[in-house]
Amino acid sequence: MTDGAVSPTTSGAPTMVQLLDASGVRHEHPEHDAHLEPDELLGLLRDLVLLRRFDSEAEALQRTGELGLWVGTRGQEAAQIGAARAVRPQDHLFPTYRDHGATLSRDVDPLHILSIYRGIDHGGWDPVQHGVHPYTLVIAAQLLPAVGYAMGVQRDGAMGTGDPARDTAVLAYLGDGATSQGEASEALSWAAVYNAPVVFLCQNNQWAISEPVERQARVPLHRRAEGVGMPGVMVDGNDVLAMFSVVRSALDRARSGGGPTFIEAWTYRMGAHTTSDDPTRYRDSVEVEQWREKDPIDRFRTYLRAEGVLDDDFEEQLAAESEALAERIRAGVRGMTDPDPVGMFDHAYAEPHAQVEEERDAFLAAWAQHEQDLEQSPAGGGR
Amino acid sequence: MTDGAVSPTTSGAPTMVQLLDASGVRHEHPEHDAHLEPDELLGLLRDLVLLRRFDSEAEALQRTGELGLWVGTRGQEAAQIGAARAVRPQDHLFPTYRDHGATLSRDVDPLHILSIYRGIDHGGWDPVQHGVHPYTLVIAAQLLPAVGYAMGVQRDGAMGTGDPARDTAVLAYLGDGATSQGEASEALSWAAVYNAPVVFLCQNNQWAISEPVERQARVPLHRRAEGVGMPGVMVDGNDVLAMFSVVRSALDRARSGGGPTFIEAWTYRMGAHTTSDDPTRYRDSVEVEQWREKDPIDRFRTYLRAEGVLDDDFEEQLAAESEALAERIRAGVRGMTDPDPVGMFDHAYAEPHAQVEEERDAFLAAWAQHEQDLEQSPAGGGR
Amino acid sequence: MERAGIQRMALGKAVNAGLRVAMERDPRVLLMGEDIGKLGGVFRVTDGLQKDFGEDRVLDTPLAEAGIVGTALGMSLRGYRPVCEIQFNGFVFPAFNQIVTQLAKLRARTRGRLTVPVVIRMPFGGGIGSVEHHSESPEVLFAHTAGLRVVAPSSAHDAYWMIQQSIASADPVLFLEPERRYWEKGDVDVDLGPGEVAPLHRARVLRTGKDATLVAYGPTVRLALDTAAAAAEDGTDLEVIDLRSISPLDVDTVVESVQRTGRLVVVHEAPTFHGPGAELAARVQERCFYSLEAPVQRVGGFHVPYPAARYEDHYLPDVDRVLDAVEAALAA
Amino acid sequence: MERAGIQRMALGKAVNAGLRVAMERDPRVLLMGEDIGKLGGVFRVTDGLQKDFGEDRVLDTPLAEAGIVGTALGMSLRGYRPVCEIQFNGFVFPAFNQIVTQLAKLRARTRGRLTVPVVIRMPFGGGIGSVEHHSESPEVLFAHTAGLRVVAPSSAHDAYWMIQQSIASADPVLFLEPERRYWEKGDVDVDLGPGEVAPLHRARVLRTGKDATLVAYGPTVRLALDTAAAAAEDGTDLEVIDLRSISPLDVDTVVESVQRTGRLVVVHEAPTFHGPGAELAARVQERCFYSLEAPVQRVGGFHVPYPAARYEDHYLPDVDRVLDAVEAALAA
Numbered sequence A, B: 001m002t003d004g005a006v007s008p009t010t011s012g013a014p015t016m017v018q019l020l021d022a023s024g025v026r027h028e029h030p031e032h033d034a035h036l037e038p039d040e041l042l043g044l045l046r047d048l049v050l051l052r053r054f055d056s057e058a059e060a061l062q063r064t065g066e067l068g069l070w071v072g073t074r075g076q077e078a079a080q081i082g083a084a085r086a087v088r089p090q091d092h093l094f095p096t097y098r099d100h101g102a103t104l105s106r107d108v109d110p111l112h113i114l115s116i117y118r119g120i121d122h123g124g125w126d127p128v129q130h131g132v133h134p135y136t137l138v139i140a141a142q143l144l145p146a147v148g149y150a151m152g153v154q155r156d157g158a159m160g161t162g163d164p165a166r167d168t169a170v171l172a173y174l175g176d177g178a179t180s181q182g183e184a185s186e187a188l189s190w191a192a193v194y195n196a197p198v199v200f201l202c203q204n205n206q207w208a209i210s211e212p213v214e215r216q217a218r219v220p221l222h223r224r225a226e227g228v229g230m231p232g233v234m235v236d237g238n239d240v241l242a243m244f245s246v247v248r249s250a251l252d253r254a255r256s257g258g259g260p261t262f263i264e265a266w267t268y269r270m271g272a273h274t275t276s277d278d279p280t281r282y283r284d285s286v287e288v289e290q291w292r293e294k295d296p297i298d299r300f301r302t303y304l305r306a307e308g309v310l311d312d313d314f315e316e317q318l319a320a321e322s323e324a325l326a327e328r329i330r331a332g333v334r335g336m337t338d339p340d341p342v343g344m345f346d347h348a349y350a351e352p353h354a355q356v357e358e359e360r361d362a363f364l365a366a367w368a369q370h371e372q373d374l375e376q377s378p379a380g381g382g383r
Numbered sequence C, D: 001m002e003r004a005g006i007q008r009m010a011l012g013k014a015v016n017a018g019l020r021v022a023m024e025r026d027p028r029v030l031l032m033g034e035d036i037g038k039l040g041g042v043f044r045v046t047d048g049l050q051k052d053f054g055e056d057r058v059l060d061t062p063l064a065e066a067g068i069v070g071t072a073l074g075m076s077l078r079g080y081r082p083v084c085e086i087q088f089n090g091f092v093f094p095a096f097n098q099i100v101t102q103l104a105k106l107r108a109r110t111r112g113r114l115t116v117p118v119v120i121r122m123p124f125g126g127g128i129g130s131v132e133h134h135s136e137s138p139e140v141l142f143a144h145t146a147g148l149r150v151v152a153p154s155s156a157h158d159a160y161w162m163i164q165q166s167i168a169s170a171d172p173v174l175f176l177e178p179e180r181r182y183w184e185k186g187d188v189d190v191d192l193g194p195g196e197v198a199p200l201h202r203a204r205v206l207r208t209g210k211d212a213t214l215v216a217y218g219p220t221v222r223l224a225l226d227t228a229a230a231a232a233e234d235g236t237d238l239e240v241i242d243l244r245s246i247s248p249l250d251v252d253t254v255v256e257s258v259q260r261t262g263r264l265v266v267v268h269e270a271p272t273f274h275g276p277g278a279e280l281a282a283r284v285q286e287r288c289f290y291s292l293e294a295p296v297q298r299v300g301g302f303h304v305p306y307p308a309a310r311y312e313d314h315y316l317p318d319v320d321r322v323l324d325a326v327e328a329a330l331a332a
C-alpha cells in the first residue's frame, strides 16, 4: 500500500547537496563549500579511517564473545565525521547508539563506548566534560531533551552574541526510523516554536532494522521539518565535505540565533543492524553492492589522491595508527573487569532512598553470608 | 521568542478556501463549489441554528448547576455542520469533546451528550449504530484509533469500489492545540504511509485554553500534514458552504482510495474554553469582537436572504423548533436520575475478573449493611 | 510563644507561595506547563508568577506532555531546575516514556554523572465532580519506577514546604497535589529554619491513638482524621499517620505505631489492586508479624476505570468504608 | 495412554504455533509490530507468518509504539483482532497513553458498547545479557490499570494455549513472554479440546509440597522449580505454584496452598518495591492470617533501574536468594 516514493529526487524536494560525487570528483555548489587546508582534509581522512577500524575491531570483538553486542557504523562514516568536524567545543551532542563517530570526536575514550556493549555500564564518559550525552537506546527519546538543552542555552544567553567561543548549538542525532516516533515530531515542533539553537541530524541509512524507509514515510524525511516551519536540507551523507559544510552552516545558523535546521543525510548502513541481526532475511545483496560503489572513504581517498594531498607516507602512518588503535581496543576490552556488584545500588538516586538502602544492606549481608558458607562448606561448592 | 507567523496568508500557504465571505457574499472558487438545493441550504441553516441553541441552552443549564461542566461550540457551528453534511451514513467519526455538531448530525440524542457533562456517564450513545466514536478527552488520543479504523475499512475492501453506499471514510477531529501532540503526528504519518481513507479535520479556533495557536506552531497547521506527504487544505471554517465542499472532496478522495487529507478550518472559539474557564484572563475583547463580524450564521443568513431562499416563515418555524429543542433539553436534563452505583463495576471488563467481582460483592454487602444500620438507628442518621 | 510567621492559606495558594519562594531564591528555577502563565493554571496554582518572573521563567508550553517533561529534562542538564505542571492526572501518560525511560534512569545510566532535578507537579485524586481523566490517582506507577521520588502533601503547611524541598532535591520528584483539597485552608509556618522543617520523606503522626493505626496521604488524610473523630465518638481511639511520601516509604514510623496498636488500616484513593497500600501491607506484615493482632486492611478505589462523576461518592473511600475496615481490624 | 498430539517445541516457537492456529481459525486476527514480517521479529516469534498470511495480516509497522497500539485499537473497532508485538519491554512506554487511557478504558467509557480485543505481546524479564531497556519487568504497571488483563506463560505448553486464549478474549490482554525462556523446550499438547485447556487466569500447582509455598510466574517459574529441587536435597518440601496471570490474580489457589503449608514466598523479577508480589502478600496475609506461621517473603528485583548486563547475575533473583527467603519463612 505504499508507493515507495521516497528518494532524494522526489519532486518538491530540494536537490541533495553533494560536493564530492561517488567517483570522488569535486563539484561546486551555489550555497555550500568546504574550504579546508590539506592538513584538515587529511584529518578528515584520518577520522574516517580510524572510525572504520574502530568499528571493524569492535565487530570482531563481538564475534569472539568479548562484547555482547555491536552496533556498527560501516557506510555512515562520512555522515558522522563530516558533522563532527563542524562542531565547536562548547556545543553539545545528543547521539544515538550508533553514533560512534560523534562520540569519538569528543575525545571520549573508545573503551567507554565498548564498555556499553560489553555490558559493564551504559557509557562511561562524562557527558558534561565531553559535551556529549549518553547513548539513548529508546528511539527518539534523546530529541526532546536535546531541544530542552538548547532552550537552556538560549536562556543562558549563549546564543547570538557573535562570540564564536561562546555561541553554542546542540546537535541532535536520529535515524530514519526515529522520524516516526511522536516524540521526534514534538521535538521538531518545539524547536521551531522556541527557535531553539538545535540542529537535527537524521542519518537516513535506508533501514530501521528490517524496515525500509518507505515504511516510515511517503516523502523525503526532511519535509517533516519543513512542515513545522524549519528548513530541511538533504545532503549526500557519504560525502564528507558536503556533510561538513551543511552541518557547519546549520550550526552557525543555530548559534547566531537563526533557529533550528533539520538535515537528512542520505546514506546507507552497510552492515547488519547489530551483530544480533541477519540482514539477508530482508534485503538484497544487490542493493548493498550498489551502495558499496558510493563508499564514503573510497571516494574521499580518490579525491585526495587526485588533489595531491594524500600520499603513501600518510597512508602508512595512518595504517600504523589504525593498528595501534585496534591493539589498544583489543587489550582494553579484554582487560575490562566486571564491576563490583554492589555498585548497582549506587546511582539510582542522588540522595538516600530508604528502600534502596535497605535492599543494599540486605544484599551485602546475604553476600557476606554466602562467602562464609562457601568457606565453611567442605567441598567449597556452596549449596 | 516566537514571531507569531501563523496566519492563513503566510507565504507558502495556499489561499484559504472561501465561498461565502464575512458579509455573506458568494464567491466562485476554481476547485470548490457547493451546488445545493434551497431545501438543502435551509437544512444547513437549521442545523446551524439548532446547534447554537443547543449550545446556549447547555451553557445555561451549567450555570444553574444542572451540568457540572459545559464545552461550548459557539463560533464553530459552520465548521462542524458543513463537515457533517458531507458525511455518508457508512462513514465513521472520531470527535473531540467539543464536536457536538458532529455528534448531533449522527442522530445522537442531545441528552446523550449532556449526560456526559452532568457526570452520568461518558457518553450514552451506541458508537456502532451512530457511526460516531465516544468523545475523547485526552487530546489527540482519538487520532491513531481513527487511522486504525480506516485501515480496517481498507482491509474490508470498503474503499475504492465505486459504490457510493459502500465506500467508507473516517473523519477524525482535532483542535489546533492537538497538533502539538506526538500522537497527532504519528496519526498523520501512518495515514500517509498506509494511504488510509481518513480525513483529519482540524478546527483551528485560535486557542487551546489560554494559549494562542502561535504557541503550537510557527507556520499554518496544515503544513504539518504536507510534511508527511498528505495534502493540506486551509478553509474558512466560518463559511458553511466552503466547509461542506472541502470536506466532501476530501471524503470522496478518501473513499475512492485516493488517501488521506488534512483540513485546517480557520475559525474561532467565541466563548470560554469551558464553563470553568475565564477567557478575560488571557485574551482581548477586541479580538472577540473582530471575529463576531465573521459570524458563521449571520453571514449564511444574509446570503440566504439575498438569494431569496430564506423567508420569515422559515425563521419562525425554526425559532419554534429551537424553542422545542431547548425545552426538551431542559426537561430531559432535569429529569436525569443518578445511575445505580453498582453499575460502576459492570463494564470494566467484558469477561469476569476475580478482583472486580470480589470488590463488587463487598460493595454490595457493605451497602446492604449500611441500609440496615440506617433503618435500625433511632435517629435514622447512620453513624 | 506564638510564632510570627504563621499564615493562613489554602493548599493551592501554599503551593503558589512555595513556588514563589523557590523562584526568588534561585534564578534557575523555571516553571513549565500548559496554561500556567496568563491563566495561572486551571487551578490557579501558578497565578501571578508569569507576571512577576516573566515568560522566560514561566513557560506556557505547546500542548504536549512528552515535550514538557523531555525539554525540562534537557534544561535541567543545562543547570536549570524546571518545575513542570501536568494539567490533570489523567494527562501524564503522553509523558510516561520521558519520565520512565529518561528522567528516572539518566542518573543511573551515567553512574551519577548527570543529575536531573526536575519536579513534576500534578493534581491527583477525585472528588471534584469532574469529567473523565481528571480524578485519577496513578501514584503507584511512579512509585514502582526506580529513580523517581513521589510525594503528596495533605495540608497547606506541607504543600508550602514540600514543594520547596522537592525543588531542592537533586532527584526527579513527582509532586502530587490533592485536587479536592486545593481550597482547604490551613496554617503555614513560613518562618521555619532549615532544621525545623520535617524531612521530605518522613511520615507524620497527626493523631496518637491506641486501638488501631490509620495511614493515609494526600486527599485521604482529612478522611482519616474525620474517621478518627467519628470513631472517637464510639470510644475507639485511632492513631492517624500522614505518609507524605510514597517513594521512599517511611515504613519505620508506621511499624513503630503498629507495634503499639497491633492493627493497621491503609487508606488511599488509588485502586487497591496492585496499589500503594499493598506495599505497606506487605512490609508491615513482615516487620510486625508478631505484634499484628489482625490482618492489615486496605481501603482504596476499585479496580475499574474511574467512573463518571455521579458515581464517585460511591467509588471514593468515605468515612463509612474506613470505619468498616477499622471494625474488621478490631474484630479479628 | 499417551496422547497423539504432544509436540516438543521451544517456548518462542510455541507462541508462533499458537499465533498460526489463531490466524488460521479466524481471518480477523492480524499481527502488527516492528520487524515482525520478513525478519520474523527480533526473537523470530512471528517467523514465517507474513510469508504465509501476507502483508495485510502481518504488518511491519512504522517505528512508533503509540501508533501500533492506537491503530490496533481502531482496527479492533472495525472487527479485527490485532495482536501487537512490542519489540522489547522497555519500549512499551511510548504506547502507554494509548494503553492506559484508551485501550483499558474504552469499554467502560461506552458502558460495554465497544469491545477492544487487542493483544499486546511483549518479551519481559532479563537474563539474556542485553543492553539497557531489554530486560525489564513492568507488569505491575499494567496490572494496576483497570480494564487490562495481564498474563505470562512459563512453558511452551502454556505459551501455545495462552496466546490463543488471549486472542479469544474480548478484553485487551498484555501477553508477557519470558524472554530468557524463549529457547526452552517443552511438551505441548496441541490436541486439547476447549474444556481441557486450563482457564487463562487460573494458577497452576506445579509441585506439591508441605513445608512452604513458592509462587512465581513467567521466567521465575523455572527458578522456583530449581529452588524446590535444591531444597528437597536438604529435606525441605516446597510447593510451587505458577501464577500465570497477574491480573486477575488467582488468589484462591495460593490461599488454599498457604493454608496447608503456612508459609509463602513470592518470586518475580520485577522490582519488589510496589511490585506484583506486594498485592499477593497483602491478600494472603489478610485471608490466611491465622494459618500463616511466618510473614510472607518476597524475592524480586531491586529498586534501581535495571543495571548493565554484567550486574544482572546479582540483580536477578537466583536459587540462593530464594533459598534465603525460604529459610527466613521456615525460621519464623
Ligand SMILES: Cc1ncc(C[n+]2csc(CCOP(=O)(O)OP(=O)(O)O)c2C)c(N)n1
Residues within 6 Å of the ligand: A096, A098, A137, A138, A139, A174, A175, A176, A177, A178, A179, A205, A207, A208, A209, A269, A273, D034, D063, D065, D087, D091, D094
Ligand atoms: C522506542 C523504541 N522502539 C523500538 C526499539 C528497537 N529498535 C532498536 S533500533 C531500531 C531501528 C532504528 O532505526 P533508525 O531510527 O533508522 O536507526 P538506525 O538503527 O538505522 O541507525 C529499533 C526498532 C527501540 N530501541 N526503541
Ligand SMILES: Cc1ncc(C[n+]2csc(CCOP(=O)(O)OP(=O)(O)O)c2C)c(N)n1
Residues within 6 Å of the ligand: B096, B098, B137, B138, B139, B174, B175, B176, B177, B178, B179, B205, B207, B208, B209, B269, B273, C034, C063, C065, C087, C091, C094
Ligand atoms: C493530553 C491532554 N493534555 C491536556 C489536556 C487538558 N486540555 C483540555 S482541552 C485543552 C486545550 C485543547 O485545545 P485544542 O486542541 O485547540 O482544542 P479546543 O479545546 O480549542 O477545541 C487542554 C490543554 C487534555 N485534555 N489532554
Ligand SMILES: [Mg+2]
Residues within 6 Å of the ligand: A175, A176, A177, A203, A204, A205, A206, A207, A208, A209
Ligand atoms: Mg536507519
Ligand SMILES: [Mg+2]
Residues within 6 Å of the ligand: B175, B176, B177, B203, B204, B205, B206, B207, B208, B209
Ligand atoms: Mg483550539
